Amino acid sequence: MSTTALLMTYSFVVLAMMLSTWQRLGLERDLVVGTLRATVQLLAVGYVLQLVFNLKDWPFMVLMIGVMTVVAAYNASRRGRELPAIFIKVLVAIGAAEIMALGLTLGLGIVEPTPQFVIPLSGMFIGNAMVASSLLLNSLRREIISHRAEIIVALSLGATARQAVSESLRRAVRASSIPIVDGLKTVGLVQLPGMMTGLIIGGASPIDAVRYQLLIMFALAAVMAFTSIILSFLVYPALFTPAHQLIER
Amino acid sequence: MSGKPLIELIDVWKYRHLESGTVPTLQQISASVENGSLITLVGPSGAGKSTLLWLLNRLEDPDRGEIRLRGRSIKEIDVLGLRREVGLVLQQPVMLPGTVKDNILYGPRLKGAGEREVDAAQLLSDVGLSPSLLDRDAGKLSGGQRQRVALARTLANRPRVLLLDEVTSSLDPQSTARIENLIIRLNREKNITVLWVTHNLKQALRVGREAWILVDGKLVEAGTLPGVFLHPQNALAGAYISGKLEGVEEH
Numbered sequence: 001m002s003t004t005a006l007l008m009t010y011s012f013v014v015l016a017m018m019l020s021t022w023q024r025l026g027l028e029r030d031l032v033v034g035t036l037r038a039t040v041q042l043l044a045v046g047y048v049l050q051l052v053f054n055l056k057d058w059p060f061m062v063l064m065i066g067v068m069t070v071v072a073a074y075n076a077s078r079r080g081r082e083l084p085a086i087f088i089k090v091l092v093a094i095g096a097a098e099i100m101a102l103g104l105t106l107g108l109g110i111v112e113p114t115p116q117f118v119i120p121l122s123g124m125f126i127g128n129a130m131v132a133s134s135l136l137l138n139s140l141r142r143e144i145i146s147h148r149a150e151i152i153v154a155l156s157l158g159a160t161a162r163q164a165v166s167e168s169l170r171r172a173v174r175a176s177s178i179p180i181v182d183g184l185k186t187v188g189l190v191q192l193p194g195m196m197t198g199l200i201i202g203g204a205s206p207i208d209a210v211r212y213q214l215l216i217m218f219a220l221a222a223v224m225a226f227t228s229i230i231l232s233f234l235v236y237p238a239l240f241t242p243a244h245q246l247i248e249r
Numbered sequence: 250m251s252g253k254p255l256i257e258l259i260d261v262w263k264y265r266h267l268e269s270g271t272v273p274t275l276q277q278i279s280a281s282v283e284n285g286s287l288i289t290l291v292g293p294s295g296a297g298k299s300t301l302l303w304l305l306n307r308l309e310d311p312d313r314g315e316i317r318l319r320g321r322s323i324k325e326i327d328v329l330g331l332r333r334e335v336g337l338v339l340q341q342p343v344m345l346p347g348t349v350k351d352n353i354l355y356g357p358r359l360k361g362a363g364e365r366e367v368d369a370a371q372l373l374s375d376v377g378l379s380p381s382l383l384d385r386d387a388g389k390l391s392g393g394q395r396q397r398v399a400l401a402r403t404l405a406n407r408p409r410v411l412l413l414d415e416v417t418s419s420l421d422p423q424s425t426a427r428i429e430n431l432i433i434r435l436n437r438e439k440n441i442t443v444l445w446v447t448h449n450l451k452q453a454l455r456v457g458r459e460a461w462i463l464v465d466g467k468l469v470e471a472g473t474l475p476g477v478f479l480h481p482q483n484a485l486a487g488a489y490i491s492g493k494l495e496g497v498e499e500h
């Protein structure tokens with residue numbers, strides 16, 4: 001795409017701002033900030049990727065994945081600020097999901113271990129693990145609040161903390177997995193996934209694009225389930241005292 | 250076990266942290282419970298009766314003081330075993346997911362026991378419900394039915410001490426009488442020690458041999474029935490009792 005063509009894309013933003021002004025939506029400021037941030041962040045990522053691809057160097061790849069994981073964990077852990085050591089727990093969950101997903105795709109020889117595959121795939125794994133973490137922390141909080149009385153009943157009858165929250169954990173994991181499951185059911189019917197669209201525009205054959213898309217979708221489903229299950233098990237003990245008492249918040 | 254009380258409360262304090270500040274809900278509670286006794290706990294709403302039962306089941310711990318069972322601090326006893334031995338029927342009869350049978354067998358199943366060891370149908374009829382309810386979704390029961398299933402659920406753990414928190418508040422007089430008789434029988438025949446919170450003084454007089462009167466988080470009166478209701482020594486207890494008895498007569 002030429003630079004002129006790239007600049008023309010900003011006419012969409014101008015259009016959105018005109019609509020916002022006309023309808024007094026008050027979104028102009030957010031639109032400007034959002035547009036600037038998207039531009040700067042994506043351009044920066046583009047140049048960094050170009051650099052890493054040219055270096056073809058393992059340490060750089062690992063470093064980049066590490067940075068992505070830390071940023072993702074920082075972002076998602078803000079959803080559970082009241083929980084002790086939440087950053088570390090989210091970091092472990094996202095890191096484990098990334099290792100699992102990348103390990104499988106590389107180990108089974110599905111893609112080649114080159115930066116060209118590893119970095120974008122990791123980006124998607126880690127990004128979705130981040131979304132899964134945020135969703136899980138939200139749904140877990142909702143579950144514990146709305147099923148507090150049941151948890152107390154179970155404890156009073158001699159259940160351990162884990163036994164008392166197991167239903168809530170299950171429901172929270174299920175709730176946080178709904179977006180990806182819904183996505184699997186409607187993909188291709190309602191919308192073409194962004195990555196596939198990108199590949200096709202970039203010149204790949206639709207069949208090739210579909211193959212990669214399937215890989216991504218299945219891997220992402222596994223990543224989301226894996227992240228939320230691990231995180232739920234890391235987080236629930238902090239809701240209880242060692243004497244299996246539900247801590248009030 | 251002669252001489253030594255089954256349960257001792259030694260200078261027990263419990264605070265609640267509210268937005269307006271920290272307030273004591275139990276203050277300076279010292280009392281003891283003899284093995285095999287049946288004590289009723291009465292007092293105005295908000296006096297701290299439920300909180301006291303929560304502490305005995307260790308759903309919470311006191312902020313100060315100590316609770317002992319057979320001379321040992323309950324903090325030194327395995328908490329899971331303690332909660333089975335000192336069984337609590339909560340004030341809100343909340344059902345767990347599943348059927349009535351799932352609810353009644355919840356405690357035994359935690360220990361790997363099931364229908365062979367625990368007769369859920371018998372427990373259900375003990376509390377005055379038809380065994381045909383066993384496979385009913387517990388979430389679909391009426392308030393009165395839940396209350397009785399909650400009692401059966403706690404009894405399924407075969408507790409040695411039974412903590413009851415207003416367990417007949419949604420029941421008609423006939424069902425209430427049935428529960429009262431059941432508890433009295435468990436107390437007399439199985440020597441189960443009972444602490445029974447009730448806001449109904451007549452019920453306390455019917456079932457209890459002793460009563461504790463709690464007002465504003467303080468144990469203001471403890472003694473045998475009916476004397477403790479007829480001649481309370483403490484002014485707060487007296488005010489509560491006379492107000493309550495007037496209320497009963499009005500209806």
Ligand SMILES: Nc1ncnc2c1ncn2[C@@H]1O[C@H](COP(=O)(O)OP(=O)(O)O)[C@@H](O)[C@H]1O
Binds near residue numbers: 266292294295300301
């Ligand atoms: N979970 C809670 N959070 C805050 N305050 C509570 C909570 N439970 C009870 N309280 C307060 O503690 C006091 C004692 O409550 P409770 O033990 O339920 O009294 P009772 O059972 O005698 O009616 C009341 O003032 C009540 O508002």
Ligand SMILES: [Mg+2]
Binds near residue numbers: 299
């Ligand atoms: Mg109460």
